[in-house]
Structures are given as C-alpha cells and as structure tokens.
Amino acid sequence: TNDVCPQAPEDPLFGLMAAYRRDTDPKKIDLGIGAYRDDNAKPWVLPVVKQADKLLHNDPELNHEYLPIAGLPDFTSASQKLILGKKSPAIQEKRAVAVQTISGTGAVHLGALFLARFYNPSNSDAKAVYVSTPTWANHNQIFGNVKLPVKGYPYFSKQTKGLDFDGMIGAIEGAPEGSIILLHACAHNPTGVDPTQEQWKKIAEVMKAKHHFPFFDTAYQGFASGSLEKDGWAINYFVEQGFELLIAQSYAKNFGLYGERAGCFHFITSPGSHAAETVSRVGSQLAILQRSEISNPPAYGARIASLVLNDDKLFAQWEEDLRTMSGRIIEMRKVLRSKLEELGTPGTWNHITDQIGMFSFTGLNPDQVNKLREKFHIYMTQNGRISMAGLNTKNIDYFAKSVDSVVKE
Ligand code: LMR
Numbered sequence: 001t002n003d004v005c006p007q008a009p010e011d012p013l014f015g016l017m018a019a020y021r022r023d024t025d026p027k028k029i030d031l032g033i034g035a036y037r038d039d040n041a042k043p044w045v046l047p048v049v050k051q052a053d054k055l056l057h058n059d060p061e062l063n064h065e066y067l068p069i070a071g072l073p074d075f076t077s078a079s080q081k082l083i084l085g086k087k088s089p090a091i092q093e094k095r096a097v098a099v100q101t102i103s104g105t106g107a108v109h110l111g112a113l114f115l116a117r118f119y120n121p122s123n124s125d126a127k128a129v130y131v132s133t134p135t136w137a138n139h140n141q142i143f144g145n146v147k148l149p150v151k152g153y154p155y156f157s158k159q160t161k162g163l164d165f166d167g168m169i170g171a172i173e174g175a176p177e178g179s180i181i182l183l184h185a186c187a188h189n190p191t192g193v194d195p196t197q198e199q200w201k202k203i204a205e206v207m208k209a210k211h212h213f214p215f216f217d218t219a220y221q222g223f224a225s226g227s228l229e230k231d232g233w234a235i236n237y238f239v240e241q242g243f244e245l246l247i248a249q250s251y252a253k254n255f256g257l258y259g260e261r262a263g264c265f266h267f268i269t270s271p272g273s274h275a276a277e278t279v280s281r282v283g284s285q286l287a288i289l290q291r292s293e294i295s296n297p298p299a300y301g302a303r304i305a306s307l308v309l310n311d312d313k314l315f316a317q318w319e320e321d322l323r324t325m326s327g328r329i330i331e332m333r334k335v336l337r338s339k340l341e342e343l344g345t346p347g348t349w350n351h352i353t354d355q356i357g358m359f360s361f362t363g364l365n366p367d368q369v370n371k372l373r374e375k376f377h378i379y380m381t382q383n384g385r386i387s388m389a390g391l392n393t394k395n396i397d398y399f400a401k402s403v404d405s406v407v408k409e
Pocket of ligand 1: 013032033034035136138189
C-alpha cells in the first residue's frame, strides 16, 4: 500500500536532464548536470581516452574476467599516487590503502558504510557527518542511507557569493569533539568556491584541536587550478599534518568517464608503529563490505584510467586534455561576466570569474531559474547553480540576454 512504499520524487538533477531532452526548442541550453561539453554543446571524449581505448582493444590478452574485490591493482596504486603524490611518505610508509569503487558516489558510500560500522568516537554525539551548506545533494542521501546523522556547517556567503569562512570555522569549532567533517578537496560543488591555502591551514588547525575526522571528496582534480598537484594540495596538507582520513576520488569528470563509473576510496592512517597493522585491518573490512555490496568493481573505466596514469606520455596528454577543458570553462566565465556587465544586468558579477571549477553559483533565485526554463528553455538546478561547460561561443549571448531579462523583470 501507499504507507509501505510511497511514491518518491524524481531525482532533481536527472529529472532536469530528462526535461531538457524532451524540450524540442532549438535554442535550449543544458546547464544542469556537471558534465563537460565542447564548444558545440556535445559530450567530449578526451583524446587520451581514445588512445587508451585503442590500446585496450588491440590487447590480445584482454578478457572479461572478474577484477579482484579491491579492484585493479595498477589502477588503485596509481590513484594513490595521483592524489597523495608520487613521493608521498604515506605511501612509502604503507599508511594508505585504496579500494576501487563505483565512481565517486560508490567511494562516498563505501566510506559512509565503513564509518557507520566502525567509527566509534568516545562521545557518541560525535557520530555525525558535517557537510557544507550547500553540498552536492547526493551526500545527504548517501550518509542518510547508512543512518549516519548529517549536519551542516555554513559555507557560502549570500552577500559576497564567496566563502563564509567565519561561519565555517565557527561551526567546525562548535561540533562535538571527534565529529566527521566532509570537505570538498577542490572546485566545490555546487558553489565553485574553495578556501585559500591559509584558510585550509586554519581549518586543519581547528580540526586537529577538536580531534575531528576528515573525509575528503575529490571529483574535480585538474579542474580547479589547471594543475593536478595544486588541486590535491589541501588533502596533502592534511596528510602531512598527520591526520587519519578518508578520500573519495572520482574519475567521471577529469577523464570524462561518467558512465564507466571509475573511482577509488582511500584510507590513510597517521604515522606510528601501528600504521601498517591498522591499514591491514581496515583493508580487510573494506573488502568484506565491498564483496557484499558490489562483489567487485567494473573493469573498463579503471583499465582506461590505469593505462593513462601509468604511462608518462599518456599522462602528459591527459594533462593537456584537462587544460583544454578547464581553459574553455575559464574563457566562458570571462565572456559571461563581461556580457552581463555590458548589459548592465543588476547586481555584481565578479563571482562568475572568482568561482572556479565546473560550476558557478549564480545567485539567481528559484523564481528566476523557473522563468529561464519556461520562457527561454534554459535548464539549471533550482539553487541557481550552472554547469559552466554547458555554455559555448554559440549560446552564451542568448544566455546572458536571458539572464538579463529575468533579473530586470
Ligand atoms: C553534478 O553534481 O552535476 C554531478 O556530480 C552529477 C551527479 O551525479 O550528481
């Protein structure tokens, strides 16, 4: 009956994607889901992925056997190096363990499940996850599914359309000692607003004093600063500070492997004589959880990423492809800002170029978002987030004029 299984609402983001597909107006623009598009609004298969694909298909040894429970070893070890750095003491000292997952969502889920089972703070009030307000909508559902209470810390300032640093630090300081704090490593989704290095240092300091447990989500490495290394800076700073922490890593965006579900979950423990034993125990439990949930991860995306990550030439090509994507997005930010400023659209628009990564949090309200959709066939999430990659040289003029029209109304 209805009480046992009531009708659930459609997922807002995938619902938006479906509505866009149904719209037959030629002027329609998709700024919804965070997926890279080229200047013709088409999905872009990275040239390096095409090369790796060819290598895979020419491999006479290729078969469709199961991967190990923890995934493709060449992939997980390269993923560790990508996020922690090739010379990372955490890797050398065997303080890190990695498990291949169903992209970033699977990695957040595996981490959530692990924490629900094994995180045992002395203060039971601390068994909650603090996420930024706002955060990627799926975070709330994933932690909710494993019955971990989710609480929010302030993050976005509506006034400056930048970081509400005081609010963030205050809430982290005020959280019960030993709380789990979810942090976006770079290119925050949905706001495009990241802490500076100085601010990260302060966040680490407060978290250390309060014995909080960091859980990093990294889905946009290579999209924020244009450098893979710089985009991993915050995580590495925390590792250097000796935190025990978790990382959920996605290759959907930076390899364009959206549907292949390539990702990785990492556990890193603090330096000390028990480190290797801790890592072994945690790894054994992760394997049990993984086996019952997905048995073993899918091979194709991990094989592609692994070929690229483990080959210097392909890696260099990948970095170039990343620059192509992030460069086009940065260009669109500049053009959009200057067009809105030229049109005299009420408000300030510097946040469009100040924010980074795939998204911009425009400040458009739900009413304006609805008008853009109904009158102009422009699709974006209700919170006013736009996926910058949906803009291109052909539609940006129409977009700016449409925004101008709804803001002036
Ligand atoms: C997004 O936020 O648009 C992406 O991360 C896609 C998703 O799975 O939600």
